[in-house]
Amino acid sequence: MATTINDLPDAILTNIFALISDTRTRNSLSLVCHKFLQLDKATRTSLTLRGNARDLFMIPHCFRSVTRLDLSLLSPWGHALLSSSSSSLFYDPQLLAHHLRRAFPSVTSLTVYSRSPSVLQALSPQWPGLRHLKLVRWHQRPPIPLGSDFSPVFEQCPSLTSLDLSEFYYWTEDLPPVLQAYTATAASLTKLNLLTKSFTEGFKSHEIQQVVAACPNLRHLLIACVFDPRYIGFVGEEALLSIARNCPKLALLHLADTASLATTRGDPNDEGYSSEDAKISRAKLVELFSGLPLIEELVLDVCKNVRDSGSALEVLGSKCGKLKVLKLGHFHSVCLPIGSQLDGVALCQGLESLSIKNSADLDDMGLIAIARGCWKLKKFEVVGCKRITWKGVGTLASLLRKTLVEVGISACINLNATASLRALEPVHDRIQRLHIDCVWKSVEEGGEGGEAGVCDFDHNELGEFQNAAYAMDLFGGNEFEWLSNKKKRCKYSTEADCSYMGSNGNGFWCKSWERLRYLSLWIGVGDLLTPLPAVGLQCCPNLEEIQIRVEGDCRERPKPSERAFGLSTLARYPRLSKMQLDCGDTIGFALTAPSGQMDLSLWERFFLNGIVNLSLDELDYWPPQDRDVNQRSLSLPAAGLLAECGTLRKLFIHGTAHEHFMMFLLRIPNLRDVQLREDYYPAPENDMSTEMRVDSTSRFEDALNGRPILD
Structure with missing residues (x-):
């Protein structure tokens, strides 16, 4: 047997x-x-609850080992979890909280949408051993006393070690008084994430000093703040040094200006210098780095000029031997090599991830020096650097061929889609995650990238580039094996032709991005996605997930000449199953448009046409918005097109929708998980009479769950 x-x-x-x-x-x-x-x-041990909050009484008591519990996705999303309107049976919030504790007695990590302090007042006593807490709120802060959102958990959960407020809207003055009032709980904190995306100003200098003074044992600290010296309370040298003095155990430090948290793409024509300089000197940077000997991940995105930073970064490399991840925003002179001598960030030789944003004087020779010095890099990202070209990125990719698996290139004027992919040819068979901007200028006009679908390597350009590299003694004779001794032309054939097909040195070759699993794209509103295969992404046999961000003002654009944006182009990727289509930064007319203009419903039809040709399992969709009325709502054409996606199992719509539009989605046979999420600030406080409400959501979910699903 x-x-x-x-x-x-x-x-x-x-x-x-x-x-x-x-x-x-x-x-x-x-x-x-x-x-x-x-x-x-x-x-x-980990469980995320979905479904309607009114059905909490139906939770089975069988997950006794769950330690990580996520209640933030319960629907109606964003409404008060523990209130009389959440349940038709249990109207007492304390009774509901007690029921949750009985169902999940071992919880030590909790994520919850806390629209009002009453949620934590009821939940905190149920799990006094809580160690990790993440709060979510995109609605406006209610009129409550300072600190009311946090006092219950600090009082009831003295063992709290991690607090995540990155998706929680509150006032910065809410937190410091609570930390100072509950000193024992504050001292137990080791992770504090205050990188709140909905902030307009962020934490002031004196507030940061109060936070770090109350939490001396922090190992992870992430803060959104303002480095602009024109603002009262801007973050300068005093606040930075207080972090190093009070929290010497830090292994992760993120300091980001609130302006850097915006999702919009920068202007490639920007010179890279901001109008103001940050009040941070090289000497104080050296003092900051010297005070963080255990740092492993450092992000300084200040959005104001930090000039002549190279010498300070050399100290960072020598004093912080454990540093693995570094992200710099508006740091200038990060690497200015002379001859074969390395300097600046190139001396941080332990780096595995490096991101450089808006560095005005970074050029190709700087990239080559970085590749020589930071030879362990697995991830490299460059944003808004005007002086770098495909030659520098190509050499960096060649030198890092053995390690580099993730690359991001954005808002660099000399690196459109064609040039970016051309530069990454040395690692095309190793890259696993990639971001590029869908700028097709060279495809349309025959610019630097060559003809559409053809990449030519010029002998003179290549010889000049190699000679410069040899003169600097950068590498031996085999570093450019990825370029043939003879001129090659790369023509793209069908998807099945992802191989070398010629019998002589001048055969055709189609680049296969065989390890690419995640692709992120930025594209301007009104442009088409259809040139994507022609510029070099014809063959991605293992691509599983794609994120597309569409940005721009529809009101300034004429009607597109084509009926569809080009999603059907993605059907060539056989394993593509997850998509994030983010049109949230696409602005237009929500209802009526002037003569000759399209309203947002017609733009949505343009964006979603062709999605039926994709075999998607999961889709996150952000509809376009009219910011004048704070409306981001699913339109009738969009609902009809989404209803044709027969393979969908999970659909998140990041906005509102009419109930009868949502009923279209019941046509999708295997759809199991649908969420309406108003996760943008401020979330609509009172839904319009015909928009999705609590009762509307309940009726839709009853209809969705009442259908037979084959698997």
Whole structure:
């Protein structure tokens, strides 16, 4: 008789199940047999609750081992979790909270949408051993006393070690008084994420000093602040040095100006210098770096000029031997090599991830020096650097061929889509994650990137580039093996032709990005996605996820000449199953448009035409918006086109929608998880009479869950 996995002792099976973290895998295993189902329930440690908050009484009491509980996605999304309107059976918030504690007694990590302090007042006493808390709120802060949002958890959970407020709207003056009032809880904190995306001003200098003085044991600190010296309370040298003095154990430090948190792309024509200089001297930077000997990840995105920073970065490389991740924004002179001598950031030789944003004087020779010095780089990102070209990026990619797996290139005027992909040819078979801007100028006009679908390497350009590199003694004779001794032409054929097809040195070759699994794209509103394969991404056999951000003002654009944006172009990627289509920064007319202009419903039809040709399992969609009325709503054409996506299982719409539009989605046979999320600030406080409301959401979910689903 054959031995099966069921013959293993229960203790071994339990350990096997405990090692499986992927949710879909666990769900599939639990369907095999009743024994596997029981093991899954007994060993599951992380759970995200979906469904309507009014049905909380239906939660089974079988997930006794859950330690990480996420309540932030309960619907109606954004409404008060514990209130009389959330449930038709249990109207007492305390009773609901008690029910949650009985169902999940082992919770130590909690994520919750806390629209009012009453949520934490009810939940905090249920789990006094809570160690990790993430709060979510995109609605406006209610009129409450300072600190009311945080006092309950600091009072009831003295073992709290991690607080994440990155998606929670509050006032910066809310937090410091609570930290000072509950000194023992504040001292136990090791992770504090205050990088709140909805801030307009961020934390002031004296508030940062109060926070770090109250939390001396922090290892992770992320803060949104203002470095602009024209503002009262701007962050300067005093605040930076207080961080180093009070929190010497820091392993991760993110300091980002609130302007850098905007999702919009920068202007490629910008010279890279801001109008003001940050009040941060090289001497104080050296003092800051010297005070953080354990730092492993450092982000300084100040949005104001930090000039002549190279010498300070050399100290960073020598004093912070554990540094692995570095992101710099508006730091100038980060690397200015002379001859073969390395300097600046190139001396941070332990780096595995480097991001340089708006460095006005970074050029190709600087990139080459960085590649020589930071030879362990796995991730490299460059944003808004006007002086770099495909030659510098190409040499960097060649020198880092053995390690580089993730690249981002954005808002660099000399690096459009064609030039970016041309530069990355040395690592095209190794890149796993990639971001580029969909700027097609060279395709349309035959610019630097050559003809559409053809990449030519000029002998003179190549010889000049190699000679410069040899003169600097950068590498030996084999570093440019990725370029043939003879001139090659790269022509793109069908998807099946992703191979070398010629029998002589001048055969055709189609680049196969065989390890690429994630692709991120930026594209201007009104432009088309259809040239994407022609510029070099014809063959991506393992691409699984794509993120597309469409940005611009529709009111300044004429009607597109084509009917569709070009999503059907993506059908050539056979394994593509996840998409994020973000049109949230596309601005237009929500209702009526002037003569000759399109309103947002017609733009949505343009964006979504062709999506039916994709075999997507998951889709996150941000509709365009009319900022004048703070409306981001799904239109009738968009609802109809989404309803044709027959393979969808999960659909998140980041906005509002009419109830009868949502009913179109019931045509999707295997759709199981649908969310309406107003996760932009400020979220609509009172939905319009015909928009999705609590009752509307309930009716839609009842209809969705009442259908038979094959799997």
